[in-house]
Amino acid sequence: MENRCENCIIRQFNSLRALNKDELKKVSDSKISKKIKKGDTLFIEGQKLDGVFCVRDGVSKLSKLSSNGKEQIVKLTNKGEIMGQRSVIAEDFTNLSATAINDMEVCFIPKEVISNTLNTNPYFSLEVLRHMAHDLKEADDVIVNMSQKTVKQRLAEAFIYLRKNYGEDEDGFLSLTLSRDDYANIVGAATESLIRMISEFKKKGFIKTEGKKIGVLKEDTLQELADGF
Amino acid sequence: MENRCENCIIRQFNSLRALNKDELKKVSDSKISKKIKKGDTLFIEGQKLDGVFCVRDGVSKLSKLSSNGKEQIVKLTNKGEIMGQRSVIAEDFTNLSATAINDMEVCFIPKEVISNTLNTNPYFSLEVLRHMAHDLKEADDVIVNMSQKTVKQRLAEAFIYLRKNYGEDEDGFLSLTLSRDDYANIVGAATESLIRMISEFKKKGFIKTEGKKIGVLKEDTLQELADGF
DNA sequence: TCTAAAACATGATAATTGTCAGTTTTTAAC
DNA sequence: GTTAAAAACTGACAATTATCATGTTTTAGA
Numbered sequence: 001m002e003n004r005c006e007n008c009i010i011r012q013f014n015s016l017r018a019l020n021k022d023e024l025k026k027v028s029d030s031k032i033s034k035k036i037k038k039g040d041t042l043f044i045e046g047q048k049l050d051g052v053f054c055v056r057d058g059v060s061k062l063s064k065l066s067s068n069g070k071e072q073i074v075k076l077t078n079k080g081e082i083m084g085q086r087s088v089i090a091e092d093f094t095n096l097s098a099t100a101i102n103d104m105e106v107c108f109i110p111k112e113v114i115s116n117t118l119n120t121n122p123y124f125s126l127e128v129l130r131h132m133a134h135d136l137k138e139a140d141d142v143i144v145n146m147s148q149k150t151v152k153q154r155l156a157e158a159f160i161y162l163r164k165n166y167g168e169d170e171d172g173f174l175s176l177t178l179s180r181d182d183y184a185n186i187v188g189a190a191t192e193s194l195i196r197m198i199s200e201f202k203k204k205g206f207i208k209t210e211g212k213k214i215g216v217l218k219e220d221t222l223q224e225l226a227d228g229f
Numbered sequence: 230m231e232n233r234c235e236n237c238i239i240r241q242f243n244s245l246r247a248l249n250k251d252e253l254k255k256v257s258d259s260k261i262s263k264k265i266k267k268g269d270t271l272f273i274e275g276q277k278l279d280g281v282f283c284v285r286d287g288v289s290k291l292s293k294l295s296s297n298g299k300e301q302i303v304k305l306t307n308k309g310e311i312m313g314q315r316s317v318i319a320e321d322f323t324n325l326s327a328t329a330i331n332d333m334e335v336c337f338i339p340k341e342v343i344s345n346t347l348n349t350n351p352y353f354s355l356e357v358l359r360h361m362a363h364d365l366k367e368a369d370d371v372i373v374n375m376s377q378k379t380v381k382q383r384l385a386e387a388f389i390y391l392r393k394n395y396g397e398d399e400d401g402f403l404s405l406t407l408s409r410d411d412y413a414n415i416v417g418a419a420t421e422s423l424i425r426m427i428s429e430f431k432k433k434g435f436i437k438t439e440g441k442k443i444g445v446l447k448e449d450t451l452q453e454l455a456d457g458f
Numbered sequence: 459t460c461t462a463a464a465a466c467a468t469g470a471t472a473a474t475t476g477t478c479a480g481t482t483t484t485t486a487a488c
Numbered sequence: 489g490t491t492a493a494a495a496a497c498t499g500a501c502a503a504t505t506a507t508c509a510t511g512t513t514t515t516a517g518a
Contacts, residue, residue, distance in 0.1 A: 179496090180495075192498085195498085212495090
């Protein structure tokens with residue numbers, strides 16, 4: 001049992017930091033550490049979740065299947081985030097599927113522990129509330145982008161977002177490597193359209209590619225493009 | 230002071246129902262009733278809100294300006310809903326503007342009362358959390374619709390939504406009358422495109438119109454259309 | 459009631475994006 | 489290492505949607 005929540009720095013980045021010692025002990029005693037392989041799924045939309053997942057390492061995509069059978073990625077999660085809280089709080093089925101984009105390390109925390117703490121520790125509720133408020137704001141922004149911007153603008157924005165949030169390696173390629181399909185499902189476009197746009201960006205010198213890897217060359221130009229110039 | 234929160238049925242539909250007598254008294258003593266005329270604005274995106282609005286009557290649109298200058302309506306609020314909580318909780322500027330679609334009656338509740346209660350009454354926090362969880366789920370659905378469905382599908386869906394949530398009058402017209410511009414800003418399309426589609430739906434007998442008013446004639450057909458047939 | 463402004467409407471055309479069909483490259487399993 | 493499957497890519501074409509131009513109707517205020 002070397003991995004105790006008490007010693008886990010990750011929790012400083014999420015709502016679990018509002019827990020007191022006793023509560024933290026309960027969480028730690030009941031949590032189950034899991035390793036998720038790239039491509040594996042944490043949960044599928046429509047499932048009932050028995051708990052939440054705290055991401056120690058790796059990135060996952062939260063997506064939803066449209067009635068036309070296409071996947072839409074609603075959000076990418078990063079280290080420190082908690083997944084599945086919406087479903088546990090609303091005592092509802094998940095509306096999203098979670099799939100690992102690279103190898104992940106997560107802790108599963110049973111819902112009883114979470115809901116007990118929500119009922120007794122208002123600071124914890126408030127922390128969860130703040131995080132959800134943040135998610136809601138981001139979701140609103142996505143709605144506006146989806147409806148008012150072109151695919152090209154959304155793609156430019158995606159590259160900037162990925163660089164900002166996940167960084168790049170020593171050769172200037174985005175640290176988070178996504179498939180073309182994933183890109184298409186983030187910006188909400190046909191895969192072929194998206195590939196064409198990547199080619200275009202590359203030809204124009206905005207980005208560089210090497211296999212799946214993509215590197216941002218002209219962030220300013222991409223930003224202008226995203227803003228509509 | 231005839232209008233006391235203690236006697237207001239509206240609060241049964243929102244998170245205020247989790248308040249105890251004392252808390253409710255505080256809310257009631259500090260609240261300010263306001264009448265908002267159709268077309269007037271409750272708040273504008275980027276403002277700092279000093280409180281939340283509890284909707285007693287009327288409908289408002291929550292919208293956001295895109296960088297291209299077009300408005301996107303993110304959500305319509307109805308009787309009983311509380312507006313501005315996200316901003317108050319996150320101690321953040323509003324990301325949305327709120328505009329009255331018809332004449333409204335709202336109560337303004339100062340943020341201090343709200344945040345005090347959030348800090349002390351976990352049931353209230355939990356209720357707010359549930360409502361926000363619901364909003365977040367709805368936002369996810371909107372994202373998927375925006376990116377995966379055609380304008381025609383989204384319009385069909387909008388008519389069904391409006392009938393279901395706001396009802397219709399004795400002549401079969403939607404109770405909530407929106408301008409063509411508002412419709413365009415809900416489904417995320419150019420106003421001209423939208424008007425054309427309304428004409429098409431009318432020609433095909435799916436809906437009827439009389440001036441601004443629109444009535445759903447074939448809900449099943451619209452539903453099939455929205456689902457992609 | 460008159461009048462200007464706003465909202466509604468339609469046509470022509472252009473831009474954006476999707477679909478289908480096929481080729482090449484990469485990946486992963488045996 | 490070979491090979492089958494998956495992913496990446498390209499072209500041709502079609503469908504969707506936006507834009508611009510213009511006319512008509514409705515609405516609200518003097």
